[in-house]
Amino acid sequence: MMKKFKRSILLVIMTVMVCVMPGEAASQTMHIPVTIDYPLLRSMVISSVFTDPDQTVQVLYLNNGCTSVVLSDPSYRAEQSHVRGDFRLKVKSGDYSRTGCVKPVEWDGYLSVLQTPVINRQDWVLSFKAVEYQLLDADHKPAVVPEALRELIDVWAYDYVNHISINLLPPFEQFKVLLREVFHPELQSSAVKMIAGMTAERPVCDNDALRIYLRFMTDEVMKKKKELQKLHGSALQQEDSAELWKTLDSFFVFMIHTLAPETLTADEKQILLDTLLDTRYSFTTALSQGIITKDLVRAELAAAWRESAPVFRKHLGGGSSQDIMSCLAFFTVGDALAVLDRLVEDLGIEINERTLRMMASLLCKGKEVPLEYESTVDETLKGVLDIKQQFPDPVKQPNQSSLRRMIGISFAAFIPSYAWAAEYGKMPSAEYMNRWVYSRKDIDPYLDRVKDLLKQISESTIKNGKIPGDYHDLYRLIVFSTTWQESCFRQFRMKDGAVTYLRSYNNTSVGIMQINEIVWRGIYDPKKLRWDIRYNMTAGCEILELYLCRYALKRIEKLQLESKIDDDTLARTVYAMYNGGPRDFYKFLKRNRTGEYYRSDLLFWDKYRWVKNREWSNIRLCLIGG
Structure with a gap:
C-alpha cells in the first residue's frame, strides 16, 4: 500500500505560517499547515487503496x-x-x-x-x-x-x-531531514530539537484544501542564535555569492526541465518565463551594484518559489512511487524556504549549494545532480518557455592567408591576437571584417550597411512573428532606437590593438543589441552573440518582439486603463523591460506618471525621437565620441 501511496503524494503543499504568541518574543510559536488540495487527496487515495x-x-x-x-x-x-x-x-x-x-x-x-x-x-x-x-x-x-x-x-x-487511511510518516520524516539543512550549520543541532518537537493539530477542511497544522516552538533555535554573535556578519565574498547564485539559476532551470511543454498552458509558460527573467535581471542589477550576498540569493530563491511553485505542483507527479515520495520532501522544503525567509534574522535560515543539490536529487531518484552552469543553447528550456527562434546562416569562414590578403597590413598585425579564433574556433571572413568593423573614415557607408541589415532582420521578425499589424511601424522604431541606445550600431571595437566584441561596462551584455548573457543563458549561443552580428541582431529583435507582444500589449489589455497608452509611451515601456526585465513594465509606467525617469529612460527617449525624425546625423555623437 505504501508503494502505491507514494505515486500520489508528490504535490502535498506545506506553506509555513508564522504566529506570534501574545506577550512573547516574536516567532516563538510556528504553525506549518500540511496542505493537501482535494484533487491531490483523490490521487493519494487512489494510489494507496484503488x-x-x-x-x-x-x-x-x-x-x-x-x-x-x-x-x-x-x-x-x-x-x-x-x-x-x-x-x-x-x-x-x-x-x-x-x-x-x-x-x-x-x-x-x-x-x-x-x-x-x-x-x-x-x-x-x-x-x-x-x-x-x-x-x-x-x-x-x-x-x-x-x-x-x-x-x-x-x-x-x-x-x-x-x-481508508494514508500514511504521512515517510514524507514527514524526509521533510524534517531537509528542513534541518536550511539552518546555519551552527544552529542545526538546535533545529533538530525544534523539529523533533513538532505536533500535529486537528485537520481543517478549507474550501480549496485539507490542512493539517504542525506546531512547534522556536525558542531553542532563537536562544542559540543569540549566543552566536555576528552569525551573518562574515558574508560570503561577492565572487562566492555569485557562484551560489549560478547554482540557484541552474537549479531553477533543472526544475523547468522536469516539465513537459505539451502539458503546460500559455499562462503557465508565461509564469515560468517571468520568474526566470525577473530572477536573472535581479542578479545582474545586484552584480552591477556590487551587492551580491548569500542572503540575496536566499531571498531570490524564496521569491522565485512563491511565483512558480503552483505550476510545478500541478504538473509534477507522474513518476514512480519512490519519485513521488521524494518530491513531497522537495516541495515541503521549497515552501518552507519561501516563508521562513521572513525570519532569517531570528532563525539563521540560509541557502547553500548543498541544499540546492539535495533538493534537486529528490527529483532524480536520489542521484546527485551537479547543477552545472552551462552556457550552451538549451532546447528543452526554450521549449518549455515557448521561445521560438529563427536565425540566419552562420558567418562564412575563409582561411587565414585569404584573410590577410583581403584585410591588408593594417588588420594583419592583430590576427594572431584576434579573440575570435580562441573563442569561436574559426576565423571570420575578410568581407565580414571589412563590413562590420567600424572606421571613422567609413561612418556613412558603415551606418548604411548596419541599417540595411537591421532592417532586413527586423522585417523577417515581423514576417515570422506575432506582432499585430497596427504595431509594425512602432516595432521598427523600437528596434532602431534600441540598437542606437545600446551600442551606437556597433558589434565590434578595438581594444589593446585587436578587434573584439562590444561588451557592457558590467561585463554582462554583448554585441550590437547588447544581449545580456546572464539573462538569456540557455536561450542564445553566447559565442555567436559576441562574434556574429546577424545572430546578435536577430536575438535583439526577438527579445523586443517578446517584450512587446507577450508583455506590454498583454499587460496593457489586462490593466483596462481608462485612457490608451500612446505609442511613444509603449515604445519606452518596451525598452525599459529590454533594459531592466519584465518588472520594469510597471516601474516605468510609475516613473512616467511621476516624471522621475531613470537616465536610461531619457537616453532612449533621445534616440527614439532621433530615429522617428530621421535625425541620423546625431549618430556621430556616439560613433566619433566612442
Whole structure:
C-alpha cells in the first residue's frame, strides 16, 4: 500500500505560517499547515487503496462474482467543516448454483460519504471518520436501492470507505531531514530539537484544501542564535555569492526541465518565463551594484518559489512511487524556504549549494545532480518557455592567408591576437571584417550597411512573428532606437590593438543589441552573440518582439486603463523591460506618471525621437565620441 501511496503524494503543499504568541518574543510559536488540495487527496487515495485495474478495488467477490462489491473513481470536496467523498459503487447479489448466478440484483451508482479527517499524532496516519452517507444514481441524484443490496453496501462498501487511511510518516520524516539543512550549520543541532518537537493539530477542511497544522516552538533555535554573535556578519565574498547564485539559476532551470511543454498552458509558460527573467535581471542589477550576498540569493530563491511553485505542483507527479515520495520532501522544503525567509534574522535560515543539490536529487531518484552552469543553447528550456527562434546562416569562414590578403597590413598585425579564433574556433571572413568593423573614415557607408541589415532582420521578425499589424511601424522604431541606445550600431571595437566584441561596462551584455548573457543563458549561443552580428541582431529583435507582444500589449489589455497608452509611451515601456526585465513594465509606467525617469529612460527617449525624425546625423555623437 505504501508503494502505491507514494505515486500520489508528490504535490502535498506545506506553506509555513508564522504566529506570534501574545506577550512573547516574536516567532516563538510556528504553525506549518500540511496542505493537501482535494484533487491531490483523490490521487493519494487512489494510489494507496484503488490499486486494482482501472483504479478500482474489489471489496467483495464471492461465488465467481455472483455476489460482489466494487468501488472506484473517488473524488473529494469540502462541505462545511467536513470532507465529502464520492465513490463509484457497483453492487451485485444473486443466488449461486451449479448453473450459475440465479436472479442477480445489480446496482450501479455512487456512495457519497461525509467524513471528518483525523490525524494520528503518533504514527502520522491520516484517516477519515464517516458522519453520514447517501446513495446517488449515475446522475448524482438521490437513488432508491433494492433492499437486497442495502446490507452489502452497509457492511462492505460503507465500512471499507470508513477505514481508508494514508500514511504521512515517510514524507514527514524526509521533510524534517531537509528542513534541518536550511539552518546555519551552527544552529542545526538546535533545529533538530525544534523539529523533533513538532505536533500535529486537528485537520481543517478549507474550501480549496485539507490542512493539517504542525506546531512547534522556536525558542531553542532563537536562544542559540543569540549566543552566536555576528552569525551573518562574515558574508560570503561577492565572487562566492555569485557562484551560489549560478547554482540557484541552474537549479531553477533543472526544475523547468522536469516539465513537459505539451502539458503546460500559455499562462503557465508565461509564469515560468517571468520568474526566470525577473530572477536573472535581479542578479545582474545586484552584480552591477556590487551587492551580491548569500542572503540575496536566499531571498531570490524564496521569491522565485512563491511565483512558480503552483505550476510545478500541478504538473509534477507522474513518476514512480519512490519519485513521488521524494518530491513531497522537495516541495515541503521549497515552501518552507519561501516563508521562513521572513525570519532569517531570528532563525539563521540560509541557502547553500548543498541544499540546492539535495533538493534537486529528490527529483532524480536520489542521484546527485551537479547543477552545472552551462552556457550552451538549451532546447528543452526554450521549449518549455515557448521561445521560438529563427536565425540566419552562420558567418562564412575563409582561411587565414585569404584573410590577410583581403584585410591588408593594417588588420594583419592583430590576427594572431584576434579573440575570435580562441573563442569561436574559426576565423571570420575578410568581407565580414571589412563590413562590420567600424572606421571613422567609413561612418556613412558603415551606418548604411548596419541599417540595411537591421532592417532586413527586423522585417523577417515581423514576417515570422506575432506582432499585430497596427504595431509594425512602432516595432521598427523600437528596434532602431534600441540598437542606437545600446551600442551606437556597433558589434565590434578595438581594444589593446585587436578587434573584439562590444561588451557592457558590467561585463554582462554583448554585441550590437547588447544581449545580456546572464539573462538569456540557455536561450542564445553566447559565442555567436559576441562574434556574429546577424545572430546578435536577430536575438535583439526577438527579445523586443517578446517584450512587446507577450508583455506590454498583454499587460496593457489586462490593466483596462481608462485612457490608451500612446505609442511613444509603449515604445519606452518596451525598452525599459529590454533594459531592466519584465518588472520594469510597471516601474516605468510609475516613473512616467511621476516624471522621475531613470537616465536610461531619457537616453532612449533621445534616440527614439532621433530615429522617428530621421535625425541620423546625431549618430556621430556616439560613433566619433566612442
